[in-house]
Amino acid sequence: MIRVSNRIQKKTRFLTKNDNNKQNKYPIMLSRCVPSSLRSSYSLIVARHLSLSASLAQQSKQQQVTDPIQQLFITKIREYNEKRKQTKDGLVDATPEVRKSLEDTLNKLKNAYGAESEDLLSVPKLDFKEPQIEIAIEKQAKEIIKKEMKITPEDIKKYTGPYGSWSPEYLARKEAERAEEQKKLDQKSPGVLPG
Incomplete structure (x- = not known):
């Protein structure tokens, strides 16, 4: 800030040396114009950011309270979760016909693929083992080295x-x-x- 004010003073001295009649007007005008323009733009930027952040904060609070579709969706998910916990097989609002067709389909799959001990409704747990690539590469390298070229x-x-x-x-x-x-x-x- 000191450097800026020194530059302003040098410019005002230059302007005041040339015109003796307006000597009092220029130093006052230049010293007031530059800092006030900086102050006004700074306050404008701060005001814009504050107003934007305040409106966003109010909007998010209003959405939580007043959005009926979102609230309906959340309640339906909670109801479904409660009904699912109450059933043994996980089928919500299933009729006896649906349960019978599920059993028939599972029996067909078990007979077709021989999966008597497997539970076909549960997600399988896969266990992937890392292949031992280094050993295979070492074997191939040894075979190549042994060959005479x-x-x-x-x-x-x-x-x-x-x-x-x-x-x-x-x-x-x-x-x-x-x-x-x-x-x-x-x-x-x-x-x-x-x-």
């Missing part, structure tokens, strides 16, 4: 060229190109230099 000079020539150079078609084409170039070189007279 024999590399011939032809293998080195065959696999060190550009991509596709190991295919028989590519090798035959390259050999034909080399033979054509050799013929061209042989046909040229030995006394004439190129270029």
Whole structure:
């Protein structure tokens, strides 16, 4: 704040040196304008934030009390939970026909898949074990290391060229190109230099 006021004072001195008649007006006007504009904008920003947060807080309280659809939904969920706790099999408001069809369906599944000891209505508990990947990799690495690798000079020539150079078609084409170039070189007279 001190630096800002020093800058303002320097500007006011510069303005007052040029015009002696208005010497009293400029320093007062500049010193009052800058801080008041800062004060007014700061208070405006604070007022906006306070009004926004206050309206949001009031809105959330009103929604909890006055939203009938949400309240109805919550009461229905609570009623369903109470009814479910009162039944043995977990079927809420089930008629005897529904219970009989459920038993028939479960018997069909048990007979079809041989699940006599399993409870088909409960969620199965799955137990996943971590596979031992390191052991399998070590076995494969040992097998690879044990194998002897024999590399011939032809293998080195065959696999060190550009991509596709190991295919028989590519090798035959390259050999034909080399033979054509050799013929061209042989046909040229030995006394004439190129270029």
